[in-house]
Amino acid sequence: MNLKTVLEKLKLEPYVLALFGMVVLASILPVRGEVAHGLNIVVKLAIALLFFLHGAKLSRESVVAGVTHWRLHLLILAFTFVMFPVLGLVVSKTGVLQPTLAAGILFLCCLPSTVQSSIAFTSIARGNVAAAVVAASASNLFGIFITPVLVGLLMHTQGGASGGWKSVQDIVVQLLLPFIAGQLARPLVSGWIAKHKGLIGYVDRGSILLVVYSAFSEAVVGGIWHKISPLQLVLLLVVCGALLAIVLAATTFGARGLGFSPEDEKAITFCGSKKSLATGVPMAGILFPGPTAGIIVLPLMIFHQIQLMACSVIAQHYAKKAREAEA
Known part of the structure; x- marks a missing residue:
């Protein structure tokens, strides 16, 4: 019995095991100093x-259809900046943590x-990638201004959004400009891309593994x-898992109930259920004192890992399911 057969019997995906492997590897051999800086550059290039x-x-x-799909974008923003904060208020009042x-x-x-993992998962699932690109990027751009306001209202925290324009610049340079460059280069490279579809999958999965590590x-x-x-x-793991499960169910069944296509449903599920570690950690440093920020971001770190696994x-x-439908 080979490894693939064992994994199939246990209902385990090799890619999920690879994600767990990155967590274990980072726990045993975390990158530091100049190596960490170099890995960060590699991650940005991969994305x-x-x-x-x-x-x-x-x-x-x-792309045009993705940009103009306003119902989808409004629903994702509602999950991200309305439903999530309401659930967070409920959890904070329970006294469990x-x-x-x-x-x-x-x-x-x-x-x-x-941004990157939402789009990568939408691509893997064969969903509406164009809409996911726009929705996830818009969420991050709006979040630079909305998140400090929500934190100030719900947590009575003093702090500004200094560095916000740097975050906008990072999103534009790292995500939108390469996407636009790909669009401009499409007449030259689309034929080659069509012949090497597997390359997209390797980049999707590889970029997420790098981000996790x-x-x-x-x-x-x-x-x-x-x-x-x-x-x-343990309590934090349970709370984060329950929070993610509630939002995943809400995004999936909400999209179906509102009559979105299966492709749109996938974009809504992956973009509406995620929270950004890359945005959250710098913001925590701005909005909270140093010693507090370290604990404040701990739930985010755990939630981030759980959302990638799930x-x-x-x-x-x-x-x-998409492959079976095609067959």
Whole structure:
């Protein structure tokens, strides 16, 4: 019996095991110093390549349709900046978690969606990638201004959005410009892309693995395993898992109930259920004092890992159903 057969019997996806492997590897051998800086550059280049390939793959008509799909974008923004904060308020009032961790849950609920993983999972699931690109990018752009306001209203925290324009610049340079470049290069490279469709999949999955390893390395170097008791860690895992499950169910069944297509449903599910570690960690440093910020971002770090694991399984399930439908 080979490894593939064993994994099939256990209902385990090799890609999910690879994600767990990145967490274990980062816990044992986290990158530090200049190596971490170099890995960060590699991650950014991988993500830029991902967006270039998506830009080159998508037809101009698909991009226009993605931009003008206002019902989908409004629904995703409602999940991100309305439903999530309401759920965060409920959790913070239950008293299940210690006050700082409860504040961390509320903070993560105020954050925008991820960009690269939302789009990568939508692509793996064969969903509406063009709409996902626009929705996830818009969520991050709006979040730069909406998140500090929500945090100030819900947590009574003093702080500004200094550095906000730097975040806007990073999104434009790292995501939108490569996508536009891919669109412009489409007449030259679309034929080659069509012959090497597997390349998109490798870049999707590879970029997410790099993000997981890089992000968790930073958490380990920052002393994540020394900042919380085992019991609080278990409770935090349960709360984060329950929060994600509620939102995943709401986005999936909400999209179906409102009559969205299966492709749109996938974009709504992946873009509406995520929270951005890349945006959240810098914002926490701005909005909270140094010692507090370290604990505040802990729920976000854990939620980030859980969402990647869960959504990888969901994306693979969607992809399998799509392949079976085509067959």
